[in-house]
Amino acid sequence: MPNSKRSPSDCGFPAGTLSVGEVAKRSGVAVSTLHFYETKGLIRSLRTEGNQRRYPRGVLRRVAVIKVAQRTGIPLASIQTALARLPDGRAPTADDWAELSRAWRAELDERILRLAQLRDQLDDCIGCGCLSLKTCPLRNPQDVLSGQGAGPRLLEPEAG
Amino acid sequence: MPNSKRSPSDCGFPAGTLSVGEVAKRSGVAVSTLHFYETKGLIRSLRTEGNQRRYPRGVLRRVAVIKVAQRTGIPLASIQTALARLPDGRAPTADDWAELSRAWRAELDERILRLAQLRDQLDDCIGCGCLSLKTCPLRNPQDVLSGQGAGPRLLEPEAG
DNA sequence: GTAAAACCTCAACCAAAGTTGAGATCAAGC
DNA sequence: GCTTGATCTCAACTTTGGTTGAGGTTTTAC
Numbered sequence: 001m002p003n004s005k006r007s008p009s010d011c012g013f014p015a016g017t018l019s020v021g022e023v024a025k026r027s028g029v030a031v032s033t034l035h036f037y038e039t040k041g042l043i044r045s046l047r048t049e050g051n052q053r054r055y056p057r058g059v060l061r062r063v064a065v066i067k068v069a070q071r072t073g074i075p076l077a078s079i080q081t082a083l084a085r086l087p088d089g090r091a092p093t094a095d096d097w098a099e100l101s102r103a104w105r106a107e108l109d110e111r112i113l114r115l116a117q118l119r120d121q122l123d124d125c126i127g128c129g130c131l132s133l134k135t136c137p138l139r140n141p142q143d144v145l146s147g148q149g150a151g152p153r154l155l156e157p158e159a160g
Numbered sequence: 161m162p163n164s165k166r167s168p169s170d171c172g173f174p175a176g177t178l179s180v181g182e183v184a185k186r187s188g189v190a191v192s193t194l195h196f197y198e199t200k201g202l203i204r205s206l207r208t209e210g211n212q213r214r215y216p217r218g219v220l221r222r223v224a225v226i227k228v229a230q231r232t233g234i235p236l237a238s239i240q241t242a243l244a245r246l247p248d249g250r251a252p253t254a255d256d257w258a259e260l261s262r263a264w265r266a267e268l269d270e271r272i273l274r275l276a277q278l279r280d281q282l283d284d285c286i287g288c289g290c291l292s293l294k295t296c297p298l299r300n301p302q303d304v305l306s307g308q309g310a311g312p313r314l315l316e317p318e319a320g
Numbered sequence: 321g322t323a324a325a326a327c328c329t330c331a332a333c334c335a336a337a338g339t340t341g342a343g344a345t346c347a348a349g350c
Numbered sequence: 351g352c353t354t355g356a357t358c359t360c361a362a363c364t365t366t367g368g369t370t371g372a373g374g375t376t377t378t379a380c
Contacts, residue, residue: 021326031327032369040367050376052327071278076367101282108279115272118231122265181356191357192339200337210346212357236337 017046017054027063034063042066042080058091065097072108177206177214187223194223202226202240218251225257232268 024031037043038053043062045053062083069079082100086092184191197203198213203222205213222243229239242260246252 019326030369033367035329036368048376050327051329052376068282070367072275072282105279105282108275108282112272112275112279115232115268115275119265119268119272122228122232122261122268179356180358190339193337195359196338208346210357211359212346230337 016057018057018059020045020053020055023055023059023063027060027067029063029067037063037066037076040076040080042076042083056091061092061097065100069100069104072104073111074104074107176217178217178219180205180213180215183215183219183223187220187227189223189227197223197226197236200236200240202236202243216251221252221257225260229260229264232264233271234264234267 018026020031020034023034027034029037034043034053038045043055043059043066045055045059048054065083066076066079069082070076082103086096086100178186180191180194183194187194189197194203194213198205203215203219203226205215205219208214225243226236226239229242230236242263246256246260
């Protein structure tokens, strides 16, 4: 083996390359999770002669972004798709990231809106106990998803 | 077998008892899901002599409530716990349901609040592209979860 | 030059919330 | 009385987002 004394993050690779353990420590995600992300195409790595992963430091950004997106409720598969649209050769710019943020903000908005609608209706129902009555709008998901004023279409006639 | 001519929903049981297929049709959930809910203790059934399930009609309410709770993002296990606190002998009153709604509304509020905080921070970040910079508050989940003004504690020093 | 720490792959397992299918029984209509 | 539809149980499979462990290699450190 011709590679003798080398630092863990820099054994023959461009300066600033990180081992999986270092990425784990600095990003706060487990090594196993990084492996997992790699199998899902969310991150990529180079390999040393000894087959160990070496990450460009940009991976820290990527992982941070993945975590943010996850917290907004976006599934990994969608995150992967979004990340795949980032420029391939160069490192992403602030604008590239901002573009992603914008898209995800929209999705987040959507989710918040839906939950707020649900809350308002739950609100209406608390006072009257109508959750147990047949006209309760909460009984019909369709109403919640597509406009609040729509005529109630019941899922269950209940008591004929 | 001594049970000769009987209607599907009423073969020897109190009037208004429902078969699993009827509950499925009227509640909009699959038969398999009802079975599943039963194994999880979310609903209960009586059995005919032939071992088929018969539900009291109150089950429709219960299923409707389960679905509402699910839409607010509450896991089935928690729903089960909540439902288990309903009165055992008598059918739940409007007040009983309202009590549940109140609790779930609080949880829903909490979730909305968290998402809104996340959105606001994402908002701040879109303009400046700071998602890629080391001071971005989004990098640190703790900040988001426990107060917005807290000093940013970084997950990753990034670039030493 | 050797021991320990870090790393590798691959497979199995976990939880949640169900769905699907096999093989058997029940119930109802003609 | 027989066929058809509904139901039964039980096990296996699905997806998402990972974790855990076995068995083996690499790298680092003394």
